[in-house]
Amino acid sequence: MKKVLVTGANGQLGRCLQVLSNISGDISFLFTDSNQLDIRDKEKLHNYFLENDKIDYVINCAAYTNVENAEKESKDSFLVNAEAVKNVAEVCQKYDTILLHISTDYVFDGNKNTPYTEEDIPNPINEYGKSKLLGEQYIQEIQEKYFIIRTSWLYSQFGKNFYQTIVKKSKTDKKLTITTAEIGTPTNANDLAKFLIEIIKNDNKNYGLYHFSNLGSATWFDFAEEILKILGKRNEISLEKTDNYPTFAERPKYSVLSKKKITGTFNSVILNWKISLKELAN
């Protein structure tokens, strides 16, 4: 039986993992939220590892994810996404625990127009992206057995995300104005959770940095349009495009992630974003 600690387990990815834990027979999960285990608290982390000997894997879902607020509270963002990740990497290295850490497409500046590979040089353009990149770098310096998985535009049935926002607005609004200024890939957090569990189940040892998102690309407008189509509300709601939606944080104009490395290394089937969205909505 493998023992897996999930940090930040009440966030959307953590909750997707909780759903799957019921069907992951040979894994025993320790789900902890920010109150039970604050990853900024190094001593608490060490004690937790001592008390729960031996933890085979950590899935680090804990993160400061508010991209807008990170511009104003950059210190808090760095504390969780970088310094606390360093704590997690140190404790994993000490107790020979494999770390599965989630990072982001926002480590890139968006100046490319073809999918970003793991070899592309990151150049984040907002505080959130900068803090997540530093977290990655700490892991790479400290640890040997890690999977850093960059993903993009996560949505699910849990928490506050773009999918949930459009579903909610479709019940009240007759008109929606959505940006076309960014191109990326919506990713079903349930698919990412399945992929993480497969790595553990298969004892995969191909440690390193990977890009995981659903297949295909879209603007936020395309994403909203597809949600409305699936809900059968496309004709009821007027959808307007804008390329000038004001935000505090600058976002990469293009952040599609290449899946070449991940599909070449793992046997996982990755779904097209529209198909996965339909699966969730139905």
Ligand SMILES: NC(=O)c1ccc[n+]([C@@H]2O[C@H](COP(=O)([O-])OP(=O)(O)OC[C@H]3O[C@@H](n4cnc5c(N)ncnc54)[C@H](OP(=O)(O)O)[C@@H]3O)[C@@H](O)[C@H]2O)c1
């Ligand atoms: N959401 C996206 O679109 C997206 C895109 C690309 C990458 N990612 C990455 O994917 C991962 C999962 O994201 P998500 O959407 O599941 O995020 P989320 O819903 O915001 O969940 C993050 C969780 O981390 C917890 N947390 C915050 N600070 C913590 C701390 N110091 N110690 C322990 N837990 C702490 C939060 O708990 P509290 O609420 O109690 O603070 C929250 O439950 C993150 O690494 C994120 O950077 C997300």
